[in-house]
Amino acid sequence: MRILLVEDDPDLAEVVALGLRNETYAVDVAATHAHAEELLRTTTYDVACLDLGLPDGDGLDLVRRLARDPDLCRPRRTLVLTARDAVADRVAGLDAGADDYLVKPFHFAELIARLRALGRRGDGHDSTLRIGDLTLDLAARRAWRAGRELELTAREFSLLRYFMHHPGAVLSAEDLLEHVWDAHANPFTASVRVILSRLRRKLGEPAVIVTITNAGYRLEVPS
Structure with missing residues (x-):
């Protein structure tokens, strides 16, 4: 938020x-x-x-x-x-x-x-967000993949939520810093890479957040 x-x-x-x-x-x-x-x-x-x-x-x-x-x-x-x-x-x-x-x-x-x-x-919509086999309960701040609950930190949850609000879009590190962190975040920090790496491990295989060389990251809609 x-x-x-x-x-x-x-x-x-x-x-x-x-x-x-x-x-x-x-x-x-x-x-x-x-x-x-x-x-x-x-x-x-x-x-x-x-x-x-x-x-x-x-x-x-x-x-x-x-x-x-x-x-x-x-x-x-x-x-x-x-x-x-x-x-x-x-x-x-x-x-x-x-x-x-x-x-x-x-x-x-x-x-x-x-x-x-x-x-x-929210905006009067369902508080549950679903993209492929990913499910987020925005009110309870809980997440699942293919029915398996994910143990996410607050920052990991916010990062996944932002990706799920922009499926298929290429998001730069600056985009993520601006919307998941805030305007005072250091653009040269490794925080995005560190949190993203942890989130990817927790999401498991097959990978759904992929790196787009020289551009950023993208959530590929899982089946």
Whole structure:
């Protein structure tokens, strides 16, 4: 899951982003309305977590713009994170288009639970993904090949999920870093190769993730 965190408090943003990355979420951080819009022009996020009190505008204005501005990539879900705890503020946030509303200060475990719940909502489609003999239960985060359950780490699961969302497409290491890790990942790191090697071993034979020389990797649809 890729998350946009819009928070102008640098200390809070750092703590939350670190915690989310430790949970294997890919996180981009923006401290202003303008920076958030810049990121949203090029990236579709699974969830946008938005503070309302931004230095250059109200977060609710950004929530509203996401619903109507064709130049912005609308996140699949939007979660408001704010100190505004009045009922009227919550109603305004949800009516503006937010999917959930969490009041500061909050427990990190509750934030993670709400993100999981938003992820389970998806886009109204089945939470089970099937490609050939591969099956992913996106809600339970479980995977099988030909009926055999795979013991995957969170990062391996996210990597396989991304491949299964793009069957047959050639995905570069940069694509994988951007969507399975985050914008701060080192493009020269061996992380992709290491995690991919482990995932391939767990998937077994015949190989379904193949290397395309000088281009990247491709999930070949298994029979």
